Amino acid sequence: MKKMRKLAFLAAMLVGVTGGLMACGNNDGKDVEKNSKELSIAAWAYDTNPEFKATVEAFKKENKGIKIKIVDIAADQYEDKITTMLASGDTTDILAIKDVGSYVNYATKNQLLDLTDTIKGFDQEVMDNYKGNLEGYEMDGKYYAMPFRKDIYMLFYNKKLFDEQNVAYPKDLTWDEYEELAKKLTTEKDGKKVYGTYHHTWYPIAMATAANQTGNSLTEGKYEFAKEYLDRWIRMQDKGYAMDYSSIKTASVTYASQFETEATAMMPMGSFYLGKLMNAVKEGRTNVEWGVTSMPQNEKGEVTTYGGPAGFAVNKGSKNPELAKKFVEFCSGEKGAKAVAEIGMTPAYQSADVMDILYNLEGMPQDEESKKALNPDHNGWEMMPSEDVAELNSMIIEEYDLIMVEDNSVDAGIKALEKRAGEIIK
Incomplete structure (x- = not known):
């Protein structure tokens, strides 16, 4: 009799576990937390540079279920820290690019993913909207980063x-x-x-x-x-x-x-x-x-x-390079540019729609001279x-x-x- 009760108990437990597994499997894709992907992004002084948060939040809004982990580094230590991280095989997916010197250093050491095919795939209208602002990352016809901001x-x-x-x-x-x-x-x-x-x-x-x-x-x-x-x-x-x-x-x-x-x-x-x-x-x-x-x-x-650029690059050691590339392209493109313009900064992608956002911000001077300052005939590089x-x-x-x-x-x-x-x- 005891043996029978034990077998019945085990059978009931098995049914419960099986039902629970079936319930987990039949969630219509709603278990986002469990199945989401995560990107790690290295940036300098994240809390005091609102362009980082603006682009990250815009990307998350557009790509539900993606987790973003910020590797926040002090501004005056950033280049040295990234150099050390890359030399030790760190797998942080995305690196904010602070200056051209460090960019060249990472690229020549073969530490950044080549993004040339992405840029070469842009049609003429897209290239025109960049106003030449991709040039600051061109090295022998190749690109290893994309700008999301270009100062004037x-x-x-x-x-x-x-x-x-x-x-x-x-x-x-x-x-x-x-x-x-x-x-x-x-x-x-x-x-x-x-x-x-x-x-x-x-x-x-x-x-x-x-x-x-x-x-x-x-x-x-x-x-x-x-x-x-x-x-x-x-x-x-x-x-x-x-x-x-x-x-x-x-x-x-x-x-x-x-x-x-x-x-x-x-x-x-x-x-x-x-x-x-x-x-x-x-x-x-x-x-x-x-x-x-x-x-x-x-x-x-x-x-x-x-003006100098600020951009994002994909670490060649990234465990999730395709999603990382998607993030970099998003931030550098029109949607990322709108997020940058909304906080009063000049993005690298400068379509008429994007620049209208900047011109019409509350507190922005509305005179023609101000607009002219934001549209120089030539905006070169440091x-x-x-x-x-x-x-x-x-x-x-x-x-x-x-x-x-x-x-x-x-x-x-x-x-x-x-x-x-x-x-x-x-």
């Missing part, structure tokens, strides 16, 4: 400070006119000096602008083209129209603090600042009334400026990919620093730049 350097200005000096808002400026405006707008207000303009410490603001506006390159080893620009930077800080470089470095001054506290009337800066500035105004952290215009030029006419780019970048940083603190004259600094470049360029 422009001139930000404080309308109230212009109004107080009865000066017309800047438009279609030459560099000589820019310098003269900086002189007029340098004043004292409430016992505090207000500078006519602010030149942040990043060397490309002077030197990449010079290279693009004179038809030269920072990677060719000749730097005489930058002399007039560097002379102007030194002259303006010596005359007090711009805060001097040494003070900026010593006090760790930020470009945002200078502009948002109305300590400067003008400031050349990248379009990545648009969204940050709009948010600062919206959240009440500043009451600055601002506008943007094109970067000053050597002569009136066509506008030439520059540096194009080359095997020497990382070493050249480090060298220029060092020599630019010596010039700007006036330990070296501009002429001596250019000679030092060319001598050291000659030792680097292979």
